[in-house]
Amino acid sequence: MVRAIQIRQHGGPEVMQLVDLPVGEPGPGEVRIRHHAIGVNFLDVYFRTGLYASQLPLVLGGEGAGVIEAVGAGVTHLAVGDRAAYAGPQGSYSEARVMPATTVCKLPDAIDFDTGAAMMLKGLTAQYLLNKCKPVEGLAPGDFVLFHAAAGGVGLIACQWARALGLQLIGTAGSDAKCALARDNGAAHVINYAKEDFAARVKEITGGRGVKVVYDAVGKDTWEGSLLCLRPFGLMVSFGNASGPVPPFSPSLLAARGSIYVTRQTLFTHIATRESTQAMADDLFSVVASGQVRIHIDQRQPLANAAQAHRDLEARKTTGCTILTLP
Numbered sequence: 001m002v003r004a005i006q007i008r009q010h011g012g013p014e015v016m017q018l019v020d021l022p023v024g025e026p027g028p029g030e031v032r033i034r035h036h037a038i039g040v041n042f043l044d045v046y047f048r049t050g051l052y053a054s055q056l057p058l059v060l061g062g063e064g065a066g067v068i069e070a071v072g073a074g075v076t077h078l079a080v081g082d083r084a085a086y087a088g089p090q091g092s093y094s095e096a097r098v099m100p101a102t103t104v105c106k107l108p109d110a111i112d113f114d115t116g117a118a119m120m121l122k123g124l125t126a127q128y129l130l131n132k133c134k135p136v137e138g139l140a141p142g143d144f145v146l147f148h149a150a151a152g153g154v155g156l157i158a159c160q161w162a163r164a165l166g167l168q169l170i171g172t173a174g175s176d177a178k179c180a181l182a183r184d185n186g187a188a189h190v191i192n193y194a195k196e197d198f199a200a201r202v203k204e205i206t207g208g209r210g211v212k213v214v215y216d217a218v219g220k221d222t223w224e225g226s227l228l229c230l231r232p233f234g235l236m237v238s239f240g241n242a243s244g245p246v247p248p249f250s251p252s253l254l255a256a257r258g259s260i261y262v263t264r265q266t267l268f269t270h271i272a273t274r275e276s277t278q279a280m281a282d283d284l285f286s287v288v289a290s291g292q293v294r295i296h297i298d299q300r301q302p303l304a305n306a307a308q309a310h311r312d313l314e315a316r317k318t319t320g321c322t323i324l325t326l327p
Contacts, residue, residue, distance in 0.1 A: 004094035005306045008057045010050030013307035013314075016060065026072035026098045033084060033104065034096045037117035038324040039063030040301075040309045041153070042217070042242055047090055048310065051241065054090065060306070061092030061324075065107060065116030075101045077274070083107040085116035087124055087267060093306055095326060103271050105281040110289045118321035119295045121267065122153040123284040124277075125239065126161055128270045129154075131283070133263065135212045135235040141166025144211040146202055146229050148218045149242065150187055151178035153296075153321040158215065159186040160293040170205060172198050172222075174316060181319055185296075199228040206231075210258075213237060220244035232258035239265045296320030302327075 001020045009015055026032045044060045046052040065085035068078050078084060078101060086104040091097045107116045130139075139145070145162065149155050150171025162169040163186030171187035173179045179190035189205050191198045202211060210231035216222055217240025226236060238246060254260050271277040287293040298320035301309045305324075312318050 002095040002097075003303065004059045005061070005303065006057050006059050007048055010048065010056075013048070013310040015048065016307040016310065018304050021059070021094070023094075023096050024098050026070050026075075028073040029075060029101055030072040030098055031068050031075060031078055031084075031101045031104055032070040032096060032098045033064065033066045033086075034069050035064045035066040035092065035094065035117075035326055036113035037065050037326065038092050038303065039117045039121055040306070040313065040322040040324060041121050042240060042313060043121070044090070044093075045310060045314060046241070051245070059091045059094055059097070061094070062090050063087050063117060063121040064092040065113045065120070066096075068104075069096065072101070077101070077278075078104060078106065083109070083113070083116075085111075085113075085120050087121035087271065093303065093324065095303070102274050103277045105278060108285050108289060111285065114297055114323055115288070115295045118153070118297050118323050119157070119284065119288065120281075122321060123157050123288070123293070123295070124271060124280050125154050125267050126157040127280050127284050128265070128267065129215050129237060129239065130158060130161055130165060130167075132270065133213065133215070133235065133237045133265060135261065136233055137212065139165075139167065139212060142168060144168045144170060144206050144209075145213045145215065146170045146172070146211045146226070147187075147215045148172045148222050148226070150182035150190065151319045152217075154217065155182065156185045156296050156320050157293055161287060162186060163188075164287065164292045170202060170211065178319060193222070197225075198222075199225040202229040210234060215239065218242050219246050223247075227253070227257045227260065230257060230260045232260070234258065234260050236260060236262045237265060238262070297323055299323075300325050
């Protein structure tokens with residue numbers, strides 16, 4: 001038996017319960033991993049509230065790091081005793097779990113378990129955003145991009161990675177302290193959208209041209225302003241709904257905003273195969289090990305306090321990454 005955080009109904013953090021569950025043996029294509037640390041993400045909130053459909057009861061969490069305890073038939077890239085980390089299906093808020101091996105990667109010795117648990121989902125997200133979500137004109141050093149929630153887990157990684165790529169990232173955040181954090185981590189410009197009209201400031205920063213790409217995990221609250229920030233043929237990348245889902249809109253709006261492109265992305269399409277997962281993870285491991293990207297773990301809670309981690313995340317009290325710790 002293992003301890004785990006499970007929900008039996010959708011709702012607020014109060015529906016999260018610490019329970020004892022059997023863990024079982026891995027089947028073909030699966031592994032059992034004993035967690036040393038667990039990542040917390042806004043994605044977990046979407047599953048808890050029911051915004052993303054799931055079968056109940058459900059153990060929350062899609063990110064973790066630990067040691068492989070058992071390997072099922074057909075798994076060749078992992079062995080018992082390997083240090084490993086993953087972004088994967090919900091179920092990580094537990095001491096150990098059985099899961100598909102596809103997205104589980106060996107964790108380099110230079111990266112500790114806490115960092116591995118904090119960086120996989122957020123780091124792989126930043127990897128595909130900056131390297132795969134590009135406008136038709138492409139991205140080149142010196143180009144402007146806009147990144148909302150720049151002081152969050154994905155945002156701080158993206159700020160550093162964009163700097164390494166030579167991009168001028170304009171980061172938004174909801175306080176002066178968060179803006180300072182984004183700037184310290186590589187944002188070329190920062191905007192406190194609690195005080196300023198971010199669309200007007202982006203036009204000012206870019207000399208009226210606008211940005212080539214907007215990366216937006218906030219959703220409803222930033223959508224309209226984000227479209228105003230794009231230059232003609234620019235790309236709007238929606239990858240989350242922290243403030244709520246984006247309301248329906250007419251495609252003619254895209255023409256009126258300068259023949260812009262819109263895409264709604266999810267990490268799990270990008271890591272659907274073992275090959276793509278490993279290639280993206282190798283890229284992430286490289287920038288972290290080189291020091292170009294540092295993973296900020298600014299909040300730690302024991303597994304039993306996972307509900308508080310959710311409360312803080314939803315209240316926008318957090319910066320960087322949050323992890324759950326185990327004894």
